[in-house]
Amino acid sequence: MATDLAEGAKAPAFKLPRDGGGSLALADFKGRKLVLYFYPKADTPGCTREAIDFSRLRGEFQKAGTDIVGVSADAVAAQDKFKNKHDLAITLASDESRKMLEAYGVWGKKSMYGKTFMGITRTTLLIGADGRIARIWRKVKVDGHAAEVLAAARRMKEDG
Numbered sequence: 001m002a003t004d005l006a007e008g009a010k011a012p013a014f015k016l017p018r019d020g021g022g023s024l025a026l027a028d029f030k031g032r033k034l035v036l037y038f039y040p041k042a043d044t045p046g047c048t049r050e051a052i053d054f055s056r057l058r059g060e061f062q063k064a065g066t067d068i069v070g071v072s073a074d075a076v077a078a079q080d081k082f083k084n085k086h087d088l089a090i091t092l093a094s095d096e097s098r099k100m101l102e103a104y105g106v107w108g109k110k111s112m113y114g115k116t117f118m119g120i121t122r123t124t125l126l127i128g129a130d131g132r133i134a135r136i137w138r139k140v141k142v143d144g145h146a147a148e149v150l151a152a153a154r155r156m157k158e159d160g
Contacts, residue, residue, distance in 0.1 A: 005105050007136055011036075011127045012103040016071065016093040019079045024069065024093055030131065033066040033156060035149055037124040037140075038106040042074040042082035042092075046122070046142050051082070053146035055089040065129070066153040069093055072120060073101060126152055 005012075011034075015025040026034075037054065039047040054061075054068050061068055068090045072079070079092040101107035101120060110119045122142075126135040126149060135152050137145070 005125075005133060005136065007133050009133050011125065011131055011133050012100070014095075014100040014103065016095050016100060017076050018069075018094070019076065019083050019092040021076075024091065026127075026131070029067055029127070031129050033064070033129055033134075033153055034127040035061065035066055035068045035124060035153065036071060036104070036127060037068070037122075037149075038071050038101065038104065038120050039122055040072065040120045042072055042078045043085065047072070048082075048086060050122075050140075050142045050145065051088050051090065051092075052086060053142070054149075055087075057146050057150050058089045060150055061153060064150065064153045064156075066126075066150075067091070071095055071100070073098055073107075124149055126156070128156060 011026060013026050015023055018024045039050055041047055051070055070090055071093045073095055076094045079094050083092055095101050098107050106121050106123045109116055122140040124137040124140055125133055128134045134156055
């Protein structure tokens with residue numbers, strides 16, 4: 001598991017299948033800021049609140065020149081169902097292979113209720129228009145998080 005990602009480093013390239021079909025890649029966002037947020041599982045309470053918060057603020061992120069992509073290891077069909085059920089306004093990508101999740105250091109051992117398992121650690125990255133990581137939030141607490149990320153996106157210069 002790569003955990004050496006740091007603010008200022010170049011964001012690892014990726015190409016993933018996305019909700020509604022097709023795919024998206026880091027290169028698609030060149031020249032724009034990008035919020036990449038990683039969440040453990042579609043349609044679970046915390047993940048749903050986080051997706052709804054990012055969706056609610058999408059217009060404000062757009063004004064700040066910032067796109068939003070949520071990523072989990074769920075299949076595209078699960079992402080589509082999650083997006084439709086909650087009328088989400090953001091893009092969801094699927095990394096069932098976990099290669100991108102590992103490249104970003106968010107896939108690893110977790111424990112809950114005394115059981116250890118592999119999963120996604122809730123993490124958000126703000127990537128500048130130059131493709132470099134401007135900010136990393138690890139072990140995110142959902143409440144107020146989307147607004148905090150928006151404030152950081154607004155503070156960034158438009159050119160990176």
